[in-house]
Amino acid sequence: MTELPVAWIIFAGALVGFAALALMFDGSGARHRRHAQRLAGIAGPSAGAAEAAMRSIRRRQGPEAVGWRAVAARLLPGGPALADNLEMAGIGMRPWRYLALFTVFAAVGGLAVLAFTGSRPLAALVAAAVAIAGPRLLILVLVERRRAKFLLQFPDSIDLMIRSLRAGLPVDEAVVTVGSEGGDAVAPEFRRVADRLAVGQTLEDSLWRSARRLAIPDFDFFIVCLTVQRETGGKLTETLANLSDILRRRLQMRLKVRAMSAEARTSAGIIGSLPFILAAALYAANPTYLAGLFHDPRGQIIVVAALASEALGIFTMIRMARFKI
Structure with a gap:
């Protein structure tokens, strides 16, 4: 803790x-x-x-x-x-x-x-x-x-x-x-x-x-x-x-x-939303399966690391798909 x-x-x-x-x-x-x-x-x-x-x-x-x-x-x-x-x-x-x-x-x-x-x-x-x-x-x-x-x-x-x-x-x-x-x-x-x-x-x-x-x-x-x-x-x-x-x-x-750049932006949106969609589907199918990620300290650390990695990946994809003229 x-x-x-x-x-x-x-x-x-x-x-x-x-x-x-x-x-x-x-x-x-x-x-x-x-x-x-x-x-x-x-x-x-x-x-x-x-x-x-x-x-x-x-x-x-x-x-x-x-x-x-x-x-x-x-x-x-x-x-x-x-x-x-x-x-x-x-x-x-x-x-x-x-x-x-x-x-x-x-x-x-x-x-x-x-x-x-x-x-x-x-x-x-x-x-x-x-x-x-x-x-x-x-x-x-x-x-x-x-x-x-x-x-x-x-x-x-x-x-x-x-x-x-x-x-x-x-x-x-x-x-x-x-x-x-x-x-x-x-x-x-x-x-x-x-x-x-x-x-x-x-x-x-x-x-x-x-x-x-x-x-x-x-x-x-x-x-x-x-x-x-x-x-x-x-x-x-x-x-x-x-x-x-x-x-x-x-x-x-x-x-x-x-x-x-529409393909890159669409890919970024799909890849960025997949973890959340999968987590929601798993929770709807079996709520106890993901309970350890939220109630166990080690699971919470994993969630923190996953969210940080997700934020960094989305930020990188957005910057790569943005062009200024």
């Missing part, structure tokens, strides 16, 4: 370590370096445009937290960005109510596991996982769906803006037009930009405020195009038309990659 808490501590520490490594090494530093290298490459023929793009990207990145505070802010479900994430996910709920709802879910899940297995450490671990990881996972899933829908509608919204500009409207009025006539995923963001313009904010600041919340590279390209065009002059409609074509090609490539 004395070895059991040590096993649970090792398991919890391994999960936290995997999550921290996945969040810290997400490629954001390399992405910033690639931006700087690409801008340096075009600085020769058009130094003014490169400098304008560099200022815009610095404004997009903004101040970033470092150290353990940044890791804690990304792991914990709360934080100042929770309200923006809820709005982005389309959840019409205040942050404290959202967290309170998952607290109730965590308590119910912990009690269910305790009644099912009789293991207090396992019940506490399940309750902690639901309370900490549950809010973030739901928001991540809903936000990714919203972003995917935004990417599908964004090229059409740029075309709508191009038609407005060719009709003689200024850029600010074209943004208002997209906010009123764009798709259901794009129009709310442009309406927020139009509201900020109405209270006196500049177009660039208003767009970058939305970009920091959306975190979509395609939207960043759009803002950089507007910024460079305002700095250097020229025909904005032609620039936006080229951008719309590029974004459609990126979308086609993204969908092609998703189709090519």
